Amino acid sequence: MAITVVTPTLNDVQWLADHETGEGMVVSCYADTSVASGVRPLWREHLKNEVKRIGETLADSPAARAELQRNVAAIEAVLSSRRLARARGVAVFAASQRNLLRTYALASQAPNRLVVNEEPYLVPLLELLHRQRRYLVVHTNTHRGRLYTAIPGAVRLIEEISEEVPKRHRAAGERWGKQQATIARHREHHILHYFKELAGEIARAWPDERYDGIVLLGEHEVLQQVRTHLPAHLARRIVREAPYAWVGRQASLESKINAIHEDALREHDREVLEDVKRRLMEQHHIAIGPQAVIDAIVYDEVGYRGSVVMEPDRGDVASRCTGCGSLFAQVLAQCPSCHGPCEKTNLWQAIALLAAGHHVSVDFVGAGQGLEKHGGAVAVLAREEVAPEAVLTASLPERRA
Numbered sequence: 001m002a003i004t005v006v007t008p009t010l011n012d013v014q015w016l017a018d019h020e021t022g023e024g025m026v027v028s029c030y031a032d033t034s035v036a037s038g039v040r041p042l043w044r045e046h047l048k049n050e051v052k053r054i055g056e057t058l059a060d061s062p063a064a065r066a067e068l069q070r071n072v073a074a075i076e077a078v079l080s081s082r083r084l085a086r087a088r089g090v091a092v093f094a095a096s097q098r099n100l101l102r103t104y105a106l107a108s109q110a111p112n113r114l115v116v117n118e119e120p121y122l123v124p125l126l127e128l129l130h131r132q133r134r135y136l137v138v139h140t141n142t143h144r145g146r147l148y149t150a151i152p153g154a155v156r157l158i159e160e161i162s163e164e165v166p167k168r169h170r171a172a173g174e175r176w177g178k179q180q181a182t183i184a185r186h187r188e189h190h191i192l193h194y195f196k197e198l199a200g201e202i203a204r205a206w207p208d209e210r211y212d213g214i215v216l217l218g219e220h221e222v223l224q225q226v227r228t229h230l231p232a233h234l235a236r237r238i239v240r241e242a243p244y245a246w247v248g249r250q251a252s253l254e255s256k257i258n259a260i261h262e263d264a265l266r267e268h269d270r271e272v273l274e275d276v277k278r279r280l281m282e283q284h285h286i287a288i289g290p291q292a293v294i295d296a297i298v299y300d301e302v303g304y305r306g307s308v309v310m311e312p313d314r315g316d317v318a319s320r321c322t323g324c325g326s327l328f329a330q331v332l333a334q335c336p337s338c339h340g341p342c343e344k345t346n347l348w349q350a351i352a353l354l355a356a357g358h359h360v361s362v363d364f365v366g367a368g369q370g371l372e373k374h375g376g377a378v379a380v381l382a383r384e385e386v387a388p389e390a391v392l393t394a395s396l397p398e399r400r401a
């Protein structure tokens with residue numbers, strides 16, 4: 001069996017969402033294949049338990065049980081493949097009656113999960129995509145630098161530069177002072193030249209990708225120099241700086257980036273929740289509850305720098321009109337506007353997909369943060385006074401310029 005493993009993009013999620021109707025069931029499986037989950041991967045046990053549990057609910061239908069077994073066998077074969085050895089997480093979608101078997105390698109861990117439904121379960125995938133950030137990473141000392149493009153889990157070198165800087169001499173003698181002063185001037189000249197060149201490389205690399213921010217790695221004094229040489233619009237995009245030696249034993253660049261990313265996301269979530277709390281108190285520039293969120297997205301009220309903020313999926317059911325495509329945060333047999341028949345869909349998935357289609361970013365936040373009183377979902381609406389640009393913005397979906 002050929003297994004195609006790709007890192008998912010929003011297009012893949014859209015593709016899966018568009019293929020959500022058809023005969024039979026879709027089995028969606030998320031497996032935590034990271035080393036951190038244990039020496040013995042726990043997904044196998046989880047999968048077995050879930051198959052048993054779901055199988056029991058299908059006791060009345062031997063055909064459905066057989067279909068479940070067929071799909072699970074296909075998923076197990078995929079998960080056991082050596083080609084997935086390096087993935088931190090894996091998502092597999094199997095629907096034997098629709099001839100569907102799709103595998104995605106995930107750059108981040110995803111909790112083990114098995115869902116059987118008429119449509120693929122895409123919420124964890126959407127969550128990962130919305131939390132993904134792409135950084136331009138600059139690692140430098142006074143005369144050598146490397147530029148990387150990095151998403152957590154995948155770091156790639158894109159540029160390396162260096163400048164010959166005269167060494168400090170430990171010379172002695174009567175001309176010592178004068179010589180040292182000349183060498184020091186030379187050194188300064190070369191170092192200055194190096195920082196200018198580095199700033200130039202950063203400015204050249206920035207437009208190549210849709211970066212969410214710049215990460216500077218090195219000694220603080222050196223990084224201050226880099227900052228002062230960067231044009232203002234790029235200096236504003238520095239999201240983090242951290243010490244990282246040029247040589248020596250230390251954490252791998254990949255794990256350094258992962259830690260910075262985690263830290264930046266935590267801060268981002270805190271800022272988002274503070275903003276939501278303030279708006280809820282003022283009852284201003286905020287759409288409260290799933291239906292209001294849907295309407296705000298459809299009527300373009302969220303806008304640039306606004307976002308949808310959602311708790312973890314509650315498994316609520318929404319209705320989508322098969323005629324006009326309208327989405328309703330409740331179960332309806334018939335569309336109130338065009339009277340077409342409605343089909344059921346997962347509410348959280350439908351909102352996240354709708355947001356993606358309107359280039360609105362979604363912040364998935366933890367449970368128990370105060371959103372439970374408001375239907376678990378709110379939308380932060382566009383307004384004039386917004387936080388400084390230094391705040392991380394999501395790379396997905398694409399933002400309007």
Ligand SMILES: [Zn+2]
Nearest residue numbers: 321324335338
């Ligand atoms: Zn309709």
